[in-house]
Protein backbone atom coordinates (compact mmCIF):
# COMPACT_ATOMS: atom_id res chain seq x y z
CA UNK A 401 0.00 0.00 0.00
CA UNK A 402 1.71 3.17 -1.23
CA UNK A 403 1.24 6.41 0.56
CA UNK A 404 -0.91 8.46 0.34
CA UNK A 405 -3.94 6.22 0.37
CA UNK A 406 -6.56 8.98 0.21
CA UNK A 407 -5.60 9.69 -3.38
CA UNK A 408 -7.34 6.46 -4.41
CA UNK A 409 -10.71 7.66 -3.31
CA UNK A 410 -13.19 9.91 -5.10
CA UNK A 411 -14.88 12.45 -2.84
CA UNK A 412 -18.67 12.64 -2.81
CA UNK A 413 -20.54 15.81 -1.86
CA UNK A 414 -21.41 16.16 1.81
CA UNK A 415 -22.20 18.61 4.55
CA UNK A 416 -25.36 19.37 6.35
CA UNK A 417 -26.85 22.71 7.11
CA UNK A 418 -29.76 22.99 9.52
CA UNK A 419 -32.81 23.37 7.30
CA UNK A 420 -32.76 23.77 3.55
CA UNK A 421 -35.63 26.18 3.06
CA UNK A 422 -39.37 25.76 2.60
CA UNK A 423 -40.99 24.60 -0.64
CA UNK A 424 -40.97 28.06 -2.22
CA UNK A 425 -37.32 28.58 -1.34
CA UNK A 426 -36.45 25.21 -2.81
CA UNK A 427 -38.36 26.03 -5.98
CA UNK A 428 -36.58 29.37 -6.25
CA UNK A 429 -33.25 27.66 -5.74
CA UNK A 430 -33.95 24.88 -8.24
CA UNK A 431 -35.20 27.30 -10.90
CA UNK A 432 -32.20 29.55 -10.26
CA UNK A 433 -29.85 26.63 -10.75
CA UNK A 434 -31.49 25.77 -14.09
CA UNK A 435 -31.08 29.38 -15.25
CA UNK A 436 -27.50 29.49 -14.03
CA UNK A 437 -26.74 26.28 -15.94
CA UNK A 438 -28.20 27.83 -19.07
CA UNK A 439 -26.17 31.03 -18.54
CA UNK A 440 -22.94 29.16 -17.85
CA UNK A 441 -23.21 27.06 -21.02
CA UNK A 442 -24.16 30.19 -22.97
CA UNK A 443 -21.15 32.11 -21.65
CA UNK A 444 -18.76 29.24 -22.27
CA UNK A 445 -20.14 29.14 -25.80
CA UNK A 446 -19.28 32.87 -26.13
CA UNK A 447 -15.78 32.15 -24.87
CA UNK A 448 -15.12 29.74 -27.73
CA UNK A 449 -15.01 32.82 -29.95
CA UNK A 450 -11.46 33.23 -28.71
CA UNK A 451 -10.59 30.26 -30.94
CA UNK A 452 -12.98 30.55 -33.89
CA UNK A 453 -16.53 31.41 -34.89
CA UNK A 454 -16.84 27.91 -36.33
CA UNK A 455 -16.25 26.41 -32.92
CA UNK A 456 -18.90 28.72 -31.44
CA UNK A 457 -21.38 27.55 -34.09
CA UNK A 458 -20.59 23.87 -33.46
CA UNK A 459 -21.09 24.17 -29.71
CA UNK A 460 -24.24 26.22 -30.26
CA UNK A 461 -25.78 23.41 -32.32
CA UNK A 462 -25.43 21.09 -29.36
CA UNK A 463 -26.66 23.73 -26.90
CA UNK A 464 -29.71 24.62 -28.97
CA UNK A 465 -30.57 20.94 -29.42
CA UNK A 466 -30.74 20.78 -25.63
CA UNK A 467 -32.62 23.99 -24.80
CA UNK A 468 -34.86 24.18 -27.86
CA UNK A 469 -36.12 20.64 -27.51
CA UNK A 470 -39.59 20.38 -25.98
CA UNK A 471 -38.34 19.24 -22.54
CA UNK A 472 -35.51 21.82 -22.64
CA UNK A 473 -37.95 24.59 -23.51
CA UNK A 474 -40.36 23.62 -20.75
CA UNK A 475 -37.58 23.39 -18.17
CA UNK A 476 -35.89 26.65 -19.20
CA UNK A 477 -38.96 28.85 -19.58
CA UNK A 478 -40.67 27.19 -16.64
CA UNK A 479 -37.62 27.95 -14.49
CA UNK A 480 -37.55 31.57 -15.69
CA UNK A 481 -41.25 32.01 -14.95
CA UNK A 482 -41.00 30.41 -11.51
CA UNK A 483 -37.85 32.29 -10.55
CA UNK A 484 -39.17 35.70 -11.52
CA UNK A 485 -42.64 35.06 -10.06
CA UNK A 486 -41.26 33.94 -6.72
CA UNK A 487 -38.89 36.91 -6.58
CA UNK A 488 -41.82 39.27 -7.21
CA UNK A 489 -43.96 37.46 -4.66
CA UNK A 490 -41.26 37.61 -2.01
CA UNK A 491 -40.53 41.28 -2.64
CA UNK A 492 -44.20 42.20 -2.60
CA UNK A 493 -44.65 40.49 0.77
CA UNK A 494 -41.91 42.51 2.41
CA UNK A 495 -42.99 44.80 5.19
CA UNK A 496 -39.72 46.70 5.24
CA UNK A 497 -37.06 47.67 2.78
CA UNK A 498 -34.45 47.47 5.48
CA UNK A 499 -32.27 44.56 4.47
CA UNK A 500 -28.62 43.60 4.07
CA UNK A 501 -26.86 45.14 1.07
CA UNK A 502 -26.53 41.79 -0.71
CA UNK A 503 -30.28 41.19 -0.57
CA UNK A 504 -30.93 44.66 -1.99
CA UNK A 505 -28.39 43.98 -4.75
CA UNK A 506 -30.12 40.71 -5.64
CA UNK A 507 -33.50 42.41 -5.91
CA UNK A 508 -32.15 45.21 -8.14
CA UNK A 509 -30.31 42.73 -10.35
CA UNK A 510 -33.33 40.45 -10.41
CA UNK A 511 -35.42 43.21 -12.03
CA UNK A 512 -32.64 44.66 -14.21
CA UNK A 513 -31.87 41.31 -15.87
CA UNK A 514 -35.28 40.78 -17.52
CA UNK A 515 -35.31 44.43 -18.62
CA UNK A 516 -32.19 43.88 -20.73
CA UNK A 517 -32.85 40.23 -21.52
CA UNK A 518 -36.22 40.79 -23.18
CA UNK A 519 -34.75 42.37 -26.30
CA UNK A 520 -32.05 39.71 -26.59
CA UNK A 521 -34.58 36.90 -26.24
CA UNK A 522 -36.93 38.34 -28.89
CA UNK A 523 -34.10 38.98 -31.34
CA UNK A 524 -32.74 35.43 -31.03
CA UNK A 525 -35.28 32.74 -30.26
CA UNK A 526 -38.20 35.09 -30.91
CA UNK A 527 -37.23 35.81 -34.52
CA UNK A 528 -36.27 32.18 -35.00
CA UNK A 529 -39.74 31.00 -33.97
CA UNK A 530 -41.64 33.89 -35.59
CA UNK A 531 -39.77 34.40 -38.87
CA UNK A 532 -37.62 31.29 -39.18
CA UNK A 533 -34.43 33.37 -38.77
CA UNK A 534 -31.36 31.17 -38.49
CA UNK A 535 -29.93 32.87 -35.39
CA UNK A 536 -26.38 31.62 -35.76
CA UNK A 537 -23.47 33.21 -33.97
CA UNK A 538 -22.39 34.91 -37.21
CA UNK A 539 -25.84 36.46 -37.49
CA UNK A 540 -26.06 37.57 -33.85
CA UNK A 541 -22.48 38.82 -33.55
CA UNK A 542 -22.91 40.93 -36.69
CA UNK A 543 -25.97 42.61 -35.19
CA UNK A 544 -24.53 43.04 -31.70
CA UNK A 545 -21.31 44.55 -33.05
CA UNK A 546 -23.32 47.40 -34.59
CA UNK A 547 -23.86 49.35 -31.35
CA UNK A 548 -25.01 46.76 -28.81
CA UNK A 549 -21.66 45.88 -27.24
CA UNK A 550 -22.20 47.93 -24.02
CA UNK A 551 -25.74 46.67 -23.29
CA UNK A 552 -24.90 43.07 -24.13
CA UNK A 553 -21.81 43.18 -21.90
CA UNK A 554 -23.85 44.75 -19.11
CA UNK A 555 -26.47 42.01 -19.42
CA UNK A 556 -23.82 39.30 -19.18
CA UNK A 557 -22.34 40.98 -16.12
CA UNK A 558 -25.74 41.40 -14.38
CA UNK A 559 -26.72 37.77 -14.96
CA UNK A 560 -23.42 36.44 -13.68
CA UNK A 561 -23.22 38.62 -10.56
CA UNK A 562 -26.83 37.72 -9.66
CA UNK A 563 -26.08 34.02 -10.08
CA UNK A 564 -22.82 34.06 -8.16
CA UNK A 565 -24.22 36.08 -5.24
CA UNK A 566 -27.12 33.62 -5.05
CA UNK A 567 -24.76 30.64 -5.05
CA UNK A 568 -22.55 32.21 -2.38
CA UNK A 569 -25.44 32.88 0.00
CA UNK A 570 -26.84 29.42 -0.65
CA UNK A 571 -23.63 27.55 0.10
CA UNK A 572 -21.84 29.76 2.59
CA UNK A 573 -22.95 27.78 5.66
CA UNK A 574 -21.72 24.48 4.27
CA UNK A 575 -18.71 23.20 6.19
CA UNK A 576 -16.71 22.49 3.03
CA UNK A 577 -17.39 25.88 1.47
CA UNK A 578 -14.37 27.77 2.89
CA UNK A 579 -12.06 25.13 1.43
CA UNK A 580 -13.57 25.40 -2.06
CA UNK A 581 -14.11 29.17 -1.93
CA UNK A 582 -10.85 30.14 -3.76
CA UNK A 583 -11.68 27.76 -6.64
CA UNK A 584 -15.28 28.95 -6.88
CA UNK A 585 -14.09 32.56 -6.83
CA UNK A 586 -11.68 31.81 -9.66
CA UNK A 587 -14.54 30.17 -11.59
CA UNK A 588 -16.75 33.20 -10.94
CA UNK A 589 -14.13 35.54 -12.38
CA UNK A 590 -12.83 33.42 -15.26
CA UNK A 591 -16.18 32.50 -16.88
CA UNK A 592 -17.45 36.05 -17.60
CA UNK A 593 -13.96 37.24 -18.61
CA UNK A 594 -13.66 34.31 -21.04
CA UNK A 595 -17.17 34.98 -22.40
CA UNK A 596 -16.57 38.71 -22.95
CA UNK A 597 -13.22 38.11 -24.58
CA UNK A 598 -14.69 35.40 -26.81
CA UNK A 599 -17.76 37.12 -28.18
CA UNK A 600 -16.25 40.58 -28.59
CA UNK A 601 -13.13 39.24 -30.29
CA UNK A 602 -15.19 37.01 -32.61
CA UNK A 603 -17.55 39.88 -33.55
CA UNK A 604 -14.56 42.16 -34.24
CA UNK A 605 -12.91 39.53 -36.45
CA UNK A 606 -16.12 39.07 -38.48
CA UNK A 607 -16.30 42.81 -39.00
CA UNK A 608 -12.64 43.14 -39.99
CA UNK A 609 -12.99 40.28 -42.49
CA UNK A 610 -16.20 41.71 -43.90
CA UNK A 611 -18.12 38.61 -42.84
CA UNK A 612 -20.63 40.44 -40.62
CA UNK A 613 -23.61 39.37 -42.68
CA UNK A 614 -26.41 39.29 -40.16
CA UNK A 615 -29.30 41.76 -40.31
CA UNK A 616 -33.00 41.99 -39.59
CA UNK A 617 -35.57 43.03 -42.17
CA UNK A 618 -37.67 46.07 -41.41
CA UNK A 619 -40.60 43.85 -40.46
CA UNK A 620 -38.45 41.80 -38.08
CA UNK A 621 -36.95 44.90 -36.46
CA UNK A 622 -40.40 46.42 -35.92
CA UNK A 623 -41.62 43.17 -34.37
CA UNK A 624 -38.62 43.00 -32.00
CA UNK A 625 -39.14 46.64 -30.97
CA UNK A 626 -42.83 46.07 -30.35
CA UNK A 627 -42.32 42.88 -28.37
CA UNK A 628 -39.53 44.47 -26.35
CA UNK A 629 -41.78 47.44 -25.63
CA UNK A 630 -44.60 45.17 -24.44
CA UNK A 631 -42.23 43.04 -22.38
CA UNK A 632 -40.64 46.02 -20.69
CA UNK A 633 -44.01 47.68 -20.12
CA UNK A 634 -45.25 44.54 -18.34
CA UNK A 635 -42.06 44.38 -16.29
CA UNK A 636 -42.28 48.06 -15.31
CA UNK A 637 -45.95 47.57 -14.41
CA UNK A 638 -44.96 44.67 -12.14
CA UNK A 639 -42.20 46.73 -10.50
CA UNK A 640 -44.62 49.62 -9.99
CA UNK A 641 -47.18 47.19 -8.58
CA UNK A 642 -44.63 45.91 -6.07
CA UNK A 643 -43.72 49.50 -5.21
CA UNK A 644 -47.38 50.40 -4.69
CA UNK A 645 -47.83 47.39 -2.40
CA UNK A 646 -44.84 48.44 -0.34
CA UNK A 647 -46.22 51.98 -0.04
CA UNK A 648 -49.67 50.62 0.87
CA UNK A 649 -48.12 48.51 3.61
CA UNK A 650 -46.33 51.58 4.91
CA UNK A 651 -49.47 53.68 4.93
CA UNK A 652 -51.44 50.84 6.52
CA UNK A 653 -48.86 50.64 9.24
CA UNK A 654 -49.54 54.25 10.13
CA UNK A 655 -53.31 54.04 10.24
CA UNK A 656 -54.25 50.50 11.21
CA UNK A 657 -54.30 49.23 14.75
CA UNK A 658 -50.75 48.11 15.36
CA UNK A 659 -49.39 45.06 17.09
CA UNK A 660 -47.25 45.84 20.13
CA UNK A 661 -44.06 43.83 20.49
CA UNK A 662 -42.24 44.17 23.79
CA UNK A 663 -38.51 43.45 23.81
CA UNK A 664 -36.17 43.14 26.82
CA UNK A 665 -35.70 46.38 28.73
CA UNK A 666 -39.39 47.18 28.18
CA UNK A 667 -38.70 48.42 24.67
CA UNK A 668 -42.10 48.45 22.96
CA UNK A 669 -42.45 48.79 19.21
CA UNK A 670 -45.64 48.96 17.21
CA UNK A 671 -46.05 47.28 13.87
CA UNK A 672 -48.67 46.27 11.39
CA UNK A 673 -49.71 42.67 10.89
CA UNK A 674 -48.22 40.75 8.01
CA UNK A 675 -44.50 41.21 8.61
CA UNK A 676 -42.33 38.68 10.35
CA UNK A 677 -41.02 39.36 13.83
CA UNK A 678 -37.55 39.70 12.33
CA UNK A 679 -38.81 42.37 9.93
CA UNK A 680 -40.51 44.17 12.80
CA UNK A 681 -37.22 44.18 14.71
CA UNK A 682 -35.29 45.47 11.71
CA UNK A 683 -37.90 48.06 10.83
CA UNK A 684 -37.78 49.49 14.31
CA UNK A 685 -34.03 49.35 14.77
CA UNK A 686 -34.12 46.58 17.38
CA UNK A 687 -30.93 44.48 17.03
CA UNK A 688 -31.90 40.94 16.08
CA UNK A 689 -29.46 38.22 15.06
CA UNK A 690 -30.01 36.81 11.57
CA UNK A 691 -27.19 35.11 9.75
CA UNK A 692 -29.11 33.46 6.89
CA UNK A 693 -31.14 36.55 6.03
CA UNK A 694 -34.46 35.17 7.27
CA UNK A 695 -34.44 31.90 5.31
CA UNK A 696 -34.91 29.56 8.24
CA UNK A 697 -31.52 27.99 7.77
CA UNK A 698 -29.35 29.26 10.60
CA UNK A 699 -31.69 29.41 13.65
CA UNK A 700 -29.83 32.50 14.94
CA UNK A 701 -33.02 34.58 15.01
CA UNK A 702 -34.58 32.19 17.55
CA UNK A 703 -36.62 34.03 20.11
CA UNK A 704 -38.28 33.14 23.38
CA UNK A 705 -41.94 34.10 23.37
CA UNK A 706 -42.67 35.32 26.90
CA UNK A 707 -46.30 36.11 26.26
CA UNK A 708 -48.72 35.85 23.35
CA UNK A 709 -47.55 32.41 22.19
CA UNK A 710 -51.19 31.29 21.91
CA UNK A 711 -51.83 33.98 19.28
CA UNK A 712 -49.24 32.53 16.92
CA UNK A 713 -49.99 29.72 14.51
CA UNK A 714 -47.98 26.57 15.33
CA UNK A 715 -44.63 26.17 13.55
CA UNK A 716 -44.76 24.44 10.19
CA UNK A 717 -42.75 21.27 9.58
CA UNK A 718 -39.75 23.20 8.35
CA UNK A 719 -39.55 25.56 11.32
CA UNK A 720 -40.09 22.60 13.65
CA UNK A 721 -37.18 20.79 12.04
CA UNK A 722 -34.81 23.75 12.51
CA UNK A 723 -35.91 24.28 16.13
CA UNK A 724 -35.52 20.58 16.85
CA UNK A 725 -31.97 20.62 15.51
CA UNK A 726 -30.96 23.25 18.09
CA UNK A 727 -32.96 21.55 20.86
CA UNK A 728 -35.14 24.64 21.34
CA UNK A 729 -37.76 24.73 24.09
CA UNK A 730 -41.43 24.79 23.16
CA UNK A 731 -41.67 28.53 23.86
CA UNK A 732 -38.98 29.34 21.31
CA UNK A 733 -39.78 30.34 17.71
CA UNK A 734 -37.85 31.54 14.68
CA UNK A 735 -38.38 35.29 14.38
CA UNK A 736 -38.05 35.09 10.61
CA UNK A 737 -40.94 32.62 10.38
CA UNK A 738 -43.60 34.05 12.66
CA UNK A 739 -45.93 36.88 11.67
CA UNK A 740 -47.41 38.40 14.83
CA UNK A 741 -51.10 39.25 14.65
CA UNK A 742 -51.42 40.22 18.30
CA UNK A 743 -49.30 41.68 21.07
CA UNK A 744 -46.17 39.73 21.95
CA UNK A 745 -43.47 39.89 24.58
CA UNK A 746 -40.26 38.40 23.28
CA UNK A 747 -36.61 37.85 24.10
CA UNK A 748 -34.20 37.20 21.20
CA UNK A 749 -31.89 34.43 22.37
CA UNK A 750 -28.70 35.28 20.49
CA UNK A 751 -27.10 38.69 20.85
CA UNK A 752 -27.12 40.59 17.56
CA UNK A 753 -23.59 41.89 18.16
CA UNK A 754 -22.27 38.34 18.16
CA UNK A 755 -24.31 37.49 15.10
CA UNK A 756 -22.90 40.43 13.19
CA UNK A 757 -19.38 39.45 14.10
CA UNK A 758 -20.08 36.00 12.85
CA UNK A 759 -21.75 37.29 9.73
CA UNK A 760 -18.43 38.84 8.83
CA UNK A 761 -17.10 35.30 8.77
CA UNK A 762 -19.95 34.26 6.56
CA UNK A 763 -18.39 31.08 5.35
CA UNK A 764 -17.58 29.73 8.80
CA UNK A 765 -20.37 27.30 9.58
CA UNK A 766 -18.42 25.94 12.53
CA UNK A 767 -18.76 29.22 14.37
CA UNK A 768 -22.42 28.38 14.96
CA UNK A 769 -21.96 24.65 15.01
CA UNK A 770 -23.25 22.12 12.52
CA UNK A 771 -24.50 18.60 12.91
CA UNK A 772 -22.64 16.31 10.59
CA UNK A 773 -21.89 12.62 10.19
CA UNK A 774 -18.16 12.13 10.77
CA UNK A 775 -15.73 9.45 11.90
CA UNK A 776 -14.03 9.98 15.27
CA UNK A 777 -10.71 8.35 16.17
CA UNK A 778 -9.17 8.09 19.64
CA UNK A 779 -5.65 6.83 20.23
CA UNK A 780 -3.78 6.37 23.49
CA UNK A 781 -0.40 4.96 24.55
CA UNK A 782 -0.69 1.83 26.65
CA UNK A 783 0.71 2.19 30.21
CA UNK A 784 2.27 5.54 29.48
CA UNK A 785 1.64 6.84 33.01
CA UNK A 786 3.58 3.95 34.54
CA UNK A 787 6.39 4.46 32.06
CA UNK A 788 6.55 8.21 32.68
CA UNK A 789 6.82 7.70 36.44
CA UNK A 790 10.10 5.86 35.90
CA UNK A 791 11.70 8.52 33.67
CA UNK A 792 13.01 12.07 33.90
CA UNK A 793 10.36 14.57 32.93
CA UNK A 794 12.55 15.97 30.07
CA UNK A 795 12.79 12.48 28.69
CA UNK A 796 9.03 12.00 28.91
CA UNK A 797 8.36 15.26 27.11
CA UNK A 798 10.87 14.37 24.38
CA UNK A 799 9.42 10.90 23.80
CA UNK A 800 5.87 12.16 23.92
CA UNK A 801 6.49 14.99 21.47
CA UNK A 802 8.25 12.68 19.04
CA UNK A 803 5.36 10.22 19.26
CA UNK A 804 2.65 12.88 18.92
CA UNK A 805 4.43 14.48 15.98
CA UNK A 806 4.47 11.19 14.07
CA UNK A 807 0.88 10.31 14.98
CA UNK A 808 -0.42 13.72 13.91
CA UNK A 809 1.46 13.43 10.62
CA UNK A 810 -0.21 10.05 10.02
CA UNK A 811 -3.66 11.44 10.89
CA UNK A 812 -3.32 14.55 8.76
CA UNK A 813 -1.65 12.61 5.95
CA UNK A 814 -4.73 10.40 5.77
CA UNK A 815 -7.03 13.46 5.64
CA UNK A 816 -7.98 13.76 9.32
CA UNK A 817 -8.23 16.79 11.59
CA UNK A 818 -6.52 16.65 14.98
CA UNK A 819 -9.18 17.88 17.38
CA UNK A 820 -7.27 17.74 20.64
CA UNK A 821 -4.54 16.14 22.75
CA UNK A 822 -5.62 14.51 25.96
CA UNK A 823 -2.36 13.82 27.81
CA UNK A 824 -0.71 11.18 25.63
CA UNK A 825 -3.98 10.60 23.78
CA UNK A 826 -5.24 12.18 20.56
CA UNK A 827 -8.77 12.72 19.29
CA UNK A 828 -9.17 13.23 15.54
CA UNK A 829 -12.11 13.89 13.22
CA UNK A 830 -12.45 12.51 9.68
CA UNK A 831 -14.87 13.37 6.91
CA UNK A 832 -15.64 16.96 7.86
CA UNK A 833 -15.20 18.07 4.27
CA UNK A 834 -15.29 14.74 2.47
CA UNK A 835 -18.32 13.00 3.91
CA UNK A 836 -18.83 9.88 6.00
CA UNK A 837 -17.77 7.26 3.45
CA UNK A 838 -14.45 8.88 2.68
CA UNK A 839 -14.09 9.90 6.32
CA UNK A 840 -14.41 6.29 7.52
CA UNK A 841 -11.86 5.04 5.00
CA UNK A 842 -9.52 7.88 5.94
CA UNK A 843 -9.84 7.02 9.63
CA UNK A 844 -8.94 3.38 8.91
CA UNK A 845 -6.07 4.49 6.71
CA UNK A 846 -4.86 6.76 9.50
CA UNK A 847 -4.91 3.79 11.90
CA UNK A 848 -2.78 1.82 9.45
CA UNK A 849 -0.25 4.64 9.05
CA UNK A 850 -0.19 5.34 12.79
CA UNK A 851 0.77 1.72 13.36
CA UNK A 852 3.54 2.03 10.75
CA UNK A 853 4.71 5.33 12.30
CA UNK A 854 4.78 3.77 15.75
CA UNK A 855 7.14 1.05 14.51
CA UNK A 856 9.50 3.76 13.25
CA UNK A 857 9.24 5.73 16.52
CA UNK A 858 10.05 2.58 18.47
CA UNK A 859 13.08 1.95 16.25
CA UNK A 860 14.31 5.55 16.64
CA UNK A 861 13.85 5.57 20.40
CA UNK A 862 14.91 1.99 21.03
CA UNK A 863 17.83 3.14 23.20
CA UNK A 864 15.63 5.43 25.31
CA UNK A 865 12.71 3.07 25.90
CA UNK A 866 12.61 0.15 28.33
CA UNK A 867 10.05 -1.48 26.10
CA UNK A 868 8.43 -0.41 22.78
CA UNK A 869 5.45 1.93 22.91
CA UNK A 870 2.10 0.26 22.24
CA UNK A 871 -1.12 2.02 21.30
CA UNK A 872 -4.85 1.36 21.31
CA UNK A 873 -7.12 2.97 18.71
CA UNK A 874 -10.91 3.25 18.72
CA UNK A 875 -12.97 4.50 15.75
CA UNK A 876 -16.69 5.14 15.52
CA UNK A 877 -18.81 7.15 13.07
CA UNK A 878 -22.13 8.90 13.37
CA UNK A 879 -23.70 12.32 13.78
CA UNK A 880 -21.74 14.79 15.90
CA UNK A 881 -21.97 18.49 16.60
CA UNK A 882 -18.95 20.27 15.12
CA UNK A 883 -18.27 23.78 16.30
CA UNK A 884 -15.73 26.26 17.53
CA UNK A 885 -15.78 26.00 21.28
CA UNK A 886 -14.08 28.55 23.48
CA UNK A 887 -14.49 31.74 25.43
CA UNK A 888 -15.31 34.83 23.39
CA UNK A 889 -12.15 36.81 22.85
CA UNK A 890 -9.88 33.82 23.34
CA UNK A 891 -7.17 33.47 20.72
CA UNK A 892 -8.15 29.83 20.24
CA UNK A 893 -11.79 30.42 19.41
CA UNK A 894 -10.99 31.30 15.81
CA UNK A 895 -9.06 28.13 15.12
CA UNK A 896 -10.23 25.17 17.20
CA UNK A 897 -13.04 23.02 15.86
CA UNK A 898 -14.19 20.28 18.16
CA UNK A 899 -16.72 17.47 17.96
CA UNK A 900 -19.30 16.77 20.65
CA UNK A 901 -21.93 14.14 21.24
CA UNK A 902 -22.68 10.49 21.59
CA UNK A 903 -20.51 9.45 18.65
CA UNK A 904 -17.45 10.96 20.36
CA UNK A 905 -18.18 9.18 23.64
CA UNK A 906 -18.60 5.87 21.82
CA UNK A 907 -15.30 6.29 19.94
CA UNK A 908 -13.52 7.02 23.22
CA UNK A 909 -15.06 3.90 24.75
CA UNK A 910 -13.85 1.77 21.82
CA UNK A 911 -10.31 3.04 22.37
CA UNK A 912 -10.44 2.02 26.04
CA UNK A 913 -11.78 -1.50 25.29
CA UNK A 914 -8.78 -2.28 23.08
CA UNK A 915 -7.08 -3.28 26.38
CA UNK A 916 -9.87 -5.73 27.23
CA UNK A 917 -9.61 -7.39 23.82
CA UNK A 918 -5.81 -7.30 23.82
CA UNK A 919 -6.18 -5.59 20.45
CA UNK A 920 -4.59 -2.60 18.76
CA UNK A 921 -7.72 -1.36 17.06
CA UNK A 922 -11.45 -1.61 17.75
CA UNK A 923 -13.78 -0.19 15.10
CA UNK A 924 -17.57 0.01 15.12
CA UNK A 925 -19.32 -1.93 12.36
CA UNK A 926 -20.81 1.39 11.16
CA UNK A 927 -17.32 2.49 10.15
CA UNK A 928 -16.49 -0.77 8.44
CA UNK A 929 -19.74 -0.79 6.46
CA UNK A 930 -19.52 2.90 5.52
CA UNK A 931 -15.98 2.31 4.27
CA UNK A 932 -17.30 -0.42 1.96
CA UNK A 933 -15.36 -3.25 3.62
CA UNK A 934 -16.73 -6.80 3.72
CA UNK A 935 -17.37 -7.33 7.44
CA UNK A 936 -18.03 -11.07 7.21
CA UNK A 937 -14.32 -11.95 7.16
CA UNK A 938 -13.51 -9.98 10.33
CA UNK A 939 -13.52 -10.75 14.06
CA UNK A 940 -16.74 -9.24 15.39
CA UNK A 941 -17.80 -8.54 18.94
CA UNK A 942 -20.07 -6.32 21.00
CA UNK A 943 -19.25 -3.50 23.40
CA UNK A 944 -21.55 -1.80 25.88
CA UNK A 945 -21.40 1.97 25.81
CA UNK A 946 -22.75 4.12 28.63
CA UNK A 947 -26.01 5.82 27.65
CA UNK A 948 -26.78 3.35 24.83
CA UNK A 949 -29.53 0.80 25.22
CA UNK A 950 -28.06 -1.70 22.79
CA UNK A 951 -24.44 -2.83 22.71
CA UNK A 952 -22.34 -1.49 19.87
CA UNK A 953 -21.27 -4.02 17.24
CA UNK A 954 -17.53 -3.78 16.70
CA UNK A 955 -14.71 -5.33 14.72
CA UNK A 956 -11.53 -6.17 16.60
CA UNK A 957 -8.09 -5.93 14.96
CA UNK A 958 -5.26 -7.52 16.86
CA UNK A 959 -2.94 -6.74 13.98
CA UNK A 960 -3.49 -3.43 12.20
CA UNK A 961 -1.60 -4.50 9.10
CA UNK A 962 -4.66 -6.69 8.40
CA UNK A 963 -6.28 -3.43 7.24
CA UNK A 964 -4.05 -3.17 4.21
CA UNK A 965 -5.76 -5.67 1.89
CA UNK A 966 -9.18 -4.51 3.08
CA UNK A 967 -8.48 -0.89 2.19
CA UNK A 968 -6.92 -1.80 -1.13
CA UNK A 969 -10.19 -3.51 -2.01
CA UNK A 970 -12.60 -0.58 -2.58
CA UNK A 971 -15.95 -2.28 -1.92
CA UNK A 972 -19.45 -0.77 -1.92
CA UNK A 973 -20.10 1.78 0.79
CA UNK A 974 -22.97 1.57 3.24
CA UNK A 975 -24.75 4.70 4.49
CA UNK A 976 -24.44 5.68 8.15
CA UNK A 977 -27.72 6.41 9.89
Ligand code: FES
Pocket residue numbers: 689690691692693694695696697698699700701702734735736737
Ligand atom coordinates in the same frame (compact mmCIF):
# COMPACT_ATOMS: atom_id res chain seq x y z
S1 FES B 1 -33.35 31.10 10.74
FE1 FES B 1 -31.79 32.40 9.99
S2 FES B 1 -32.67 34.31 10.31
FE2 FES B 1 -34.22 33.02 11.01
